[in-house]
Amino acid sequence: MDYFNYQDDGRLYGEACDLTRLAEQYGTPLYVYSRATLERHWNAFDQAAGEVDHLVCYAVKANSNLAVLNVLARLGSGFDIVSGGELSRVIAAGGDPKKVVFSGVGKREDEIRLGLEKGIFCFNVESVAELARINGVAAAMGVKAPVSIRVNPDIDAGTHPYISTGLKENKFGIPIELARDIYRQAAAMSHLDIHGVDCHIGSQLTELSPFLEAVDKLLVLIDDLAEDGIHIKHLDVGGGLGVRYDNETPPEPRHYAEELKNRLQGRNLTLVFEPGRAIAANAGVLLTRVEHLKPGEAKNFAIVDAAMNDLIRPALYSAWQAIIPVDSTLERQSAVYDIVGPICETGDFIGKDRELAITEGDLLAVRSAGAYGFVMASNYNSRPRAAEVMVDGEQAFVVREREQLADLWRGEHLLPEA
Numbered sequence: 001m002d003y004f005n006y007q008d009d010g011r012l013y014g015e016a017c018d019l020t021r022l023a024e025q026y027g028t029p030l031y032v033y034s035r036a037t038l039e040r041h042w043n044a045f046d047q048a049a050g051e052v053d054h055l056v057c058y059a060v061k062a063n064s065n066l067a068v069l070n071v072l073a074r075l076g077s078g079f080d081i082v083s084g085g086e087l088s089r090v091i092a093a094g095g096d097p098k099k100v101v102f103s104g105v106g107k108r109e110d111e112i113r114l115g116l117e118k119g120i121f122c123f124n125v126e127s128v129a130e131l132a133r134i135n136g137v138a139a140a141m142g143v144k145a146p147v148s149i150r151v152n153p154d155i156d157a158g159t160h161p162y163i164s165t166g167l168k169e170n171k172f173g174i175p176i177e178l179a180r181d182i183y184r185q186a187a188a189m190s191h192l193d194i195h196g197v198d199c200h201i202g203s204q205l206t207e208l209s210p211f212l213e214a215v216d217k218l219l220v221l222i223d224d225l226a227e228d229g230i231h232i233k234h235l236d237v238g239g240g241l242g243v244r245y246d247n248e249t250p251p252e253p254r255h256y257a258e259e260l261k262n263r264l265q266g267r268n269l270t271l272v273f274e275p276g277r278a279i280a281a282n283a284g285v286l287l288t289r290v291e292h293l294k295p296g297e298a299k300n301f302a303i304v305d306a307a308m309n310d311l312i313r314p315a316l317y318s319a320w321q322a323i324i325p326v327d328s329t330l331e332r333q334s335a336v337y338d339i340v341g342p343i344c345e346t347g348d349f350i351g352k353d354r355e356l357a358i359t360e361g362d363l364l365a366v367r368s369a370g371a372y373g374f375v376m377a378s379n380y381n382s383r384p385r386a387a388e389v390m391v392d393g394e395q396a397f398v399v400r401e402r403e404q405l406a407d408l409w410r411g412e413h414l415l416p417e418a
């Protein structure tokens with residue numbers, strides 16, 4: 001459920017803000033986020049875990065705007081980060097580093113040092129080489145680093161190959177059959193403190209079974225480790241819960257949590273979640289204006305002012321996102337269009353074969369754009385990145401200004417005169 005709805009005047013609103021107005025005021029392409037939706041989705045996880053000791057670590061990569069992070073930090077959120085940059089963002093947004101888990105396969109020494117200096121909750125470690133590196137940095141600083149090992153349970157998440165991470169052939173984590181041995185190696189390292197077991201099997205999962213299969217394997221591992229004298233304090237189940245883009249019916253956090261709680265009964269384990277998409281995707285839309293209609297023999301195109309540099313998911317993963325008119329009362333002739341951007345690539349499309357009643361100048365909203373939208377934007381074709389606005393009831397706030405042309409070449413230099 002989100003707070004982007006048509007109201008009685010037939011226009012699309014974000015909470016109580018008229019999106020037509022926002023587009024006029026701030027220009028397009030424009031990302032609009034809803035505070036109430038972000039809060040609702042975060043609370044759904046927090047309440048689902050309920051009385052079980054838990055930490056909801058929002059996956060910063062999904063949408064790292066400072067205002068988004070700040071809204072969640074105010075609820076008491078933890079954060080899942082994958083770089084020193086993300087850690088710095090969390091801190092700049094008022095997030096608590098003590099509730100941060102640091103994931104990712106390629107942490108640099110300076111990033112590890114930053115994590116240790118800030119006292120993060122845990123490093124999710126993805127290889128033996130990384131264990132040794134973290135141990136070394138911690139030793140040099142005279143501290144102990146809290147670690148979990150990211151275990152790859154070899155489970156098919158049944159999602160797009162680019163966002164599936166829990167199979168043997170993926171670069172992520174340590175194969176489950178090696179995990180016990182590698183935990184023993186970690187336990188022998190002087191400056192590591194073993195805190196948890198971690199996994200993340202993929203993104204946009206629409207079934208519970210792969211998650212539960214993974215957890216069952218991890219619980220067996222946790223019992224084996226106890227036999228080895230290694231006592232695990234938390235279980236990090238990663239992110240990956242899917243959302244509704246079209247007609248998917250992803251499980252709700254409370255159903256997921258129910259199943260987890262059943263499995264955790266009688267164990268003294270803190271539960272860690274790393275949801276990104278489930279919190280942010282449907283908390284945002286991308287507003288774009290129709291520049292031209294270009295009818296053709298094989299296809300009709302609607303050329304809009306947003307492009308693959310603004311929202312790359314359709315081009316990269318053939319992702320489908322709903323595209324709807326912002327004003328549903330306009331009388332237009334309907335036709336089937338490919339909604340494309342102005343970029344010089346055939347892959348530059350936002351949606352294909354969409355029936356829409358539109359004309360030049362109309363506004364469209366691309367739904368479910370709050371996660372992996374702006375954060376994946378680029379300046380390809382020297383296009384400044386869009387502005388971002390957050391609505392909060394009747395108020396709208398610019399949470400990132402539109403990039404200016406001069407921003408595009410800031411830091412570039414000419415060669416000296418001959």
Ligand code: LLP
Binds near residue numbers: 059103241313
């Ligand atoms: N934890 C780890 C270690 C991750 O790698 C990810 C996402 C998450 C948590 C959050 O997963 P989520 O709850 O959002 O599914 N750009 C792609 C998605 C890439 C996901 C990468 N990892 C897309 O637009 O579909």
